[in-house]
Amino acid sequence: MRPASCPAPRNETLDAVVSILGPRIEDGNLRAEIARCRARADQLVLAGREMSTAVAMAYAGDLFVLCTIERRWRRGEAARIVSKLALLVGLSADSVALQLFVGAVRAPQLHDLPPSVALETQLRLLLALAPVTEVSLWTKAQDGRAVCLIEDGSTTQTRRFRAVASLALEGVPAKSGSRGTILGVPVQRWETPWAALVARTPLESRDTVGTYLAEAAAAMSPVVERELVLDRSATRERSLVSASERRLGRLAFDLHDGALQHIAAFGADLFLVRRQLTELLPAESEALGVSRINDLEARIWELDRVLRELAHSLEPGSLVRRPLPRVISDEVAAFTERTGIPVQQRVTGDFIGMTVSQKIALIRVVQEALTNVREHANAAHVRIVITAGKGRVDARVEDDGIGFHVARTLLDGAQRGRLGLVGSSERVRLLGGRFDVRSQPGGPTTVSLSLPRWRPIGVEQAGDETAFPAHVAD
Numbered sequence: 001m002r003p004a005s006c007p008a009p010r011n012e013t014l015d016a017v018v019s020i021l022g023p024r025i026e027d028g029n030l031r032a033e034i035a036r037c038r039a040r041a042d043q044l045v046l047a048g049r050e051m052s053t054a055v056a057m058a059y060a061g062d063l064f065v066l067c068t069i070e071r072r073w074r075r076g077e078a079a080r081i082v083s084k085l086a087l088l089v090g091l092s093a094d095s096v097a098l099q100l101f102v103g104a105v106r107a108p109q110l111h112d113l114p115p116s117v118a119l120e121t122q123l124r125l126l127l128a129l130a131p132v133t134e135v136s137l138w139t140k141a142q143d144g145r146a147v148c149l150i151e152d153g154s155t156t157q158t159r160r161f162r163a164v165a166s167l168a169l170e171g172v173p174a175k176s177g178s179r180g181t182i183l184g185v186p187v188q189r190w191e192t193p194w195a196a197l198v199a200r201t202p203l204e205s206r207d208t209v210g211t212y213l214a215e216a217a218a219a220m221s222p223v224v225e226r227e228l229v230l231d232r233s234a235t236r237e238r239s240l241v242s243a244s245e246r247r248l249g250r251l252a253f254d255l256h257d258g259a260l261q262h263i264a265a266f267g268a269d270l271f272l273v274r275r276q277l278t279e280l281l282p283a284e285s286e287a288l289g290v291s292r293i294n295d296l297e298a299r300i301w302e303l304d305r306v307l308r309e310l311a312h313s314l315e316p317g318s319l320v321r322r323p324l325p326r327v328i329s330d331e332v333a334a335f336t337e338r339t340g341i342p343v344q345q346r347v348t349g350d351f352i353g354m355t356v357s358q359k360i361a362l363i364r365v366v367q368e369a370l371t372n373v374r375e376h377a378n379a380a381h382v383r384i385v386i387t388a389g390k391g392r393v394d395a396r397v398e399d400d401g402i403g404f405h406v407a408r409t410l411l412d413g414a415q416r417g418r419l420g421l422v423g424s425s426e427r428v429r430l431l432g433g434r435f436d437v438r439s440q441p442g443g444p445t446t447v448s449l450s451l452p453r454w455r456p457i458g459v460e461q462a463g464d465e466t467a468f469p470a471h472v473a474d
Contacts, residue, residue, distance in 0.1 A: 011051045013088065014041055017060050020084045021067065030066055033109065037062040053089045057096070060085055061103025065110065068124050069117070069390070072152075078128035094208075101129040101212060105219040112391040114453045115227035116150070122216055122223070123152055130212035131205035137187075137220075138165035138196040146196065153200065161198050168196035173210070181206060185213045187220045194224050227454075263304045270297045324351040327363055328386065335370045341382055349388025358451050361431055362386070362395055365424045369397035369447040372421070377401025377445060389453070392433075396448040403443035410437070421447070 018025065018034075025034055041059035045051055064081075067073075079093075086096045105125050110118040123135050134153025141147045146165040148157050155161065160176045167174035168184035171193045176182040182200050186193035197217050201209040274293040322330075325347040332343045351359070366384065373379050379401030386395045410422055421437055428435040428449050439445035 011042075011045055013051050013056050014038065014045075014059055016088055017056060017063065017085070020081055020088065021060075021063050025063055025067060030070065033066050034063065037066070053091070056089055057085075057099045058103055061100050062107055062109070064100055065104040065107040065121065065125065068104070068128065069109065069113065069121050072124050073128040082129070097129045098211070101125060102215055104129070105216055110223065111226075114391060115223050117390070117453075118223045119220060120150055122220055123150060126199065126212060126216055127152055130199075130201075130216075131209050132199040132201050132212070134200040136161060136165075136198050138162075138169065138184075138198060139194065140169050149195070155200070156198070161200075165196040165198045168198065169193050175206070183209060183213060185210070185217045187217045187224060189221060189224055195220070263300060267297060267300050267304070270300065324354070324359060324362070324386075328366060328384065331363070331367060331370065332384065335374065335382075339374050341373070341379060343382040343384060345384040345386075347384075347386045349386075349393070351388050351393070353453060354388075354393065354451075355454070358393065358431060358454075361424075361427045361433075362393065362449065362451065365395065365428065365435070365447065365449055366397060368421060368424050372445075372447075373397075373399045373401060376404070377443075379443075391453055393451045393453060394448070395450075396446060398444060398446045400444050403439045403441050403445050405441065406437050406439050424449075 037059060040062065041055055044055045044058065048055065082093050082097045082100065085100070086093045089096065091099075105122050110121060113121065119137060123137065126132055126135050134151075134156050136151040136153065136156035137149045138146045139149055146162050146169060148162075148165075151157065160182055164174045164176050164182050164184040168186045171186050171188075173186075174184045181203055182198065183206065184196050184198040187195040187197055197213055197220070199209065199213060270293055274290055274297075277289045277293065328345060328347055332345050335341070336343055354362075366386075370382070373382055377399050379399035381400050383398045384396070386393070425435040425437075428451065431451055432454065433449055433451040435449045437445070437447050
């Protein structure tokens with residue numbers, strides 16, 4: 001055994017694992033994740049004071065799942081990698097495939113993904129490493145029918161697949177016919193079937209594929225639990241959103257039908273007064289009087305424009321219909337025009353898959369942060385950074401203003417019924433996200449949030465985007 005004071009050298013076995021996976025891990029987008037995996041493997045070597053097959057396989061599993069998240073494996077590609085790993089660690093290809101699968105299907109990287117993406121990745125791992133040719137995940141609809149959620153294969157929704165899924169949803173492993181090449185196992189939640197994992201296997205592999213399916217089903221259970229937690233939170237949040245956005249929508253209508261109509265009438269009265277002044281005032285006073293009326297009229301129409309922008313920003317339908325980068329850009333332009341404070345903004349990534357609740361929550365947080373800057377911060381500069389990644393959407397609003405005591409200010413605002421940032425925090429929390437306000441007297445102030453990229457499994461991306469405006473337009 002190596003003395004405790006002698007650290008493990010850089011191990012050539014780990015370098016060989018990287019070499020075996022080859023071009024699949026050369027993607028620049030994976031560089032940071034690969035570095036974290038390597039650091040974990042190096043720590044395991046140091047902890048064990050020697051290289052072991054377990055560490056090599058754990059490292060291979062971490063890298064393998066990263067590659068699987070990026071794209072599916074081509075036919076035979078994974079088998080060649082398994083054969084090379086078997087030669088490296090001195091085990092059979094079957095043993096390496098199983099160990100690689102067991103590690104990859106439970107990899108911690110899957111917990112950073114939306115549940116639907118994690119489940120899809122687990123199905124890809126089955127196809128790559130297990131003796132299966134087609135695989136699908138099923139659940140039970142309200143009418144009791146088996147409904148396919150995720151599939152990979154050309155015949156995964158046939159009657160035989162559906163029949164096996166229906167049996168597995170009753171809580172027992174199932175297979176089709178005497179040949180038994182279609183097998184299904186339940187995915188349990190609190191010892192109750194939530195879904196059915198169904199796969200087609202070659203006849204000669206039907207006795208061994210059950211182990212893979214059982215491991216996959218067990219690994220899917222915590223992913224399913226996270227999906228259900230997010231679903232419950234989103235349901236509560238949608239209820240709050242529908243109520244609060246309806247109030248804001250009514251306020252927008254009240255502005256349009258009330259204050260803006262009064263402004264229009266006032267503008268018409270000023271026009272009449274100006275015409276009357278030209279008739280009543282002596283020539284030497286007429287120019288001064290008309291000039292003052294023109295100034296008042298200009299201020300009236302500027303107020304009209306600002307209130308119309310405000311009414312437009314309060315309408316949830318207008319927020320949802322426009323792309324998120326455009327909404328943020330419009331908010332920034334309006335803020336800078338009113339305050340003269342320059343805003344540096346950077347909005348990057350794909351926001352198409354966000355639900356209506358997520359999109360509105362993010363926009364309202366940005367609006368509330370800019371309102372606080374305008375009313376309280378006395379800032380000279382503002383910076384907004386919004387980034388959409390694979391697993392989450394992050395947003396940060398920073399200002400160089402005078403700052404404040406966070407806890408004292410939020411508590412005082414809540415007690416006085418001003419729930420801006422407090423309400424934003426609750427909205428983000430209900431969506432399974434994190435919300436944070438950091439400040440101190442003298443500044444700076446940072447408002448940040450992180451929302452998981454989540455959409456109910458089986459729901460098309462466009463489905464939620466059109467439902468909300470009709471729901472709140474009453």
